[in-house]
Amino acid sequence: MTVYAIIGGTGLTELDGLTISAVLNLDTPYGAPSAPVLRGNYAGREVLFLARHGHPHRIAPHQVNYRANLWALKHAGAQAIVAVNAVGGIHPAMGTGHFCVPHQIIDYTSGREHTFFEGELEHVTHVDFSYPYDAALREQLTAALATGGCAFSGEGVYACTQGPRLETVAEIARLERDGCDIVGMTGMPEAVLARELELPYACLALVVNPAAGKSTGIITMAEIEQALAEGIDKVKAVLARVLAE
Known part of the structure; x- marks a missing residue:
């Protein structure tokens, strides 16, 4: 039976209902993960959980040690990863409270440690990243969203920006011209690191605000919270349905 790992983003620093059987403080070749890896039972399944920003939420998107996080999950026994991301909505369909299961991503970040394949290598390694999200895992997420009656889009292009600031109106206009539907700050290099580790990976994105220029007012943290x-x-209900199935 597949061992799923859940990476919790903003708003999901702990997983209520997780019966914890082990707290794994793992050392990695890349430094410390954002938080201990929690092993336990959720919705009747063994699951691993990691808070991307730490618990409490304290690590900014550009300072997350993505390599340590993914390495720790792999070595804790993860066989597939569901990443939860809070995002801004660019496409008109992506209103606040809407879910998106993206099928593509564009990386606008810079300066992040984005690969395991560097340093003194025996040979250069390239991974295919044409389709960054695992199709079967995406189908599980969309089925769980449909069963739960959630408003969702089964496709979308995720724009990953550097953060921690939010984007300007002009930047969002550029992302829209590039074909992006949602915008967040944590989708990369997480997705490609999972690919390098041969871990199926998919994203469950919750829209928590209209992107800059997509509403009449400014974006406030109160609105996002x-x-x-x-x-x-x-x-949590979607995650439970995915695991139960």
Whole structure:
């Protein structure tokens, strides 16, 4: 039976209902992960959980040690990863509270440690990243969203920006011209590191605000926090349905 790992993003620093059997403080060749890897039972299945930003939420998107996080999950026994991400909505369909299971991603970040294949290598390694998200895992997520009656899009292009600041109106206009539907700060290099480790990986994105210029007002943290509070129970229910199936 597949051992799933859940990477919790903003608003999901702990997984209520997880019966913890082990707290794994793992050393990695890349430094310390954001938090201990929790092993336990959720929805009747063994699962691993890692808080991407630490617990409490304290690590900015550009400072997350993505390599340590992915290495730790792999060596804890993860066989597939569901990443939960809070995002801004660019496409008109991506309103606050909407879910998206992206099928593509564009990386706008810089300066992040983005590969395991560097240093003194015996040979250069390239991984195919044409389709960054695992198709079967995406289908599981969309089926769970449909069963739960959630408003969702089964496709979308995720724009990953550097952060920690939010984007300008002009930057969002550029991302829209590039074909992006949602925008976040943590989708990369997480996705490609999972690919390098041969771990199936998919993203469950919750829209928590309209992107810059997509509403009449400015974006506030109060708005984002309210959307997270209203949407996080749905996120947990979707994860439970995926694991139960």
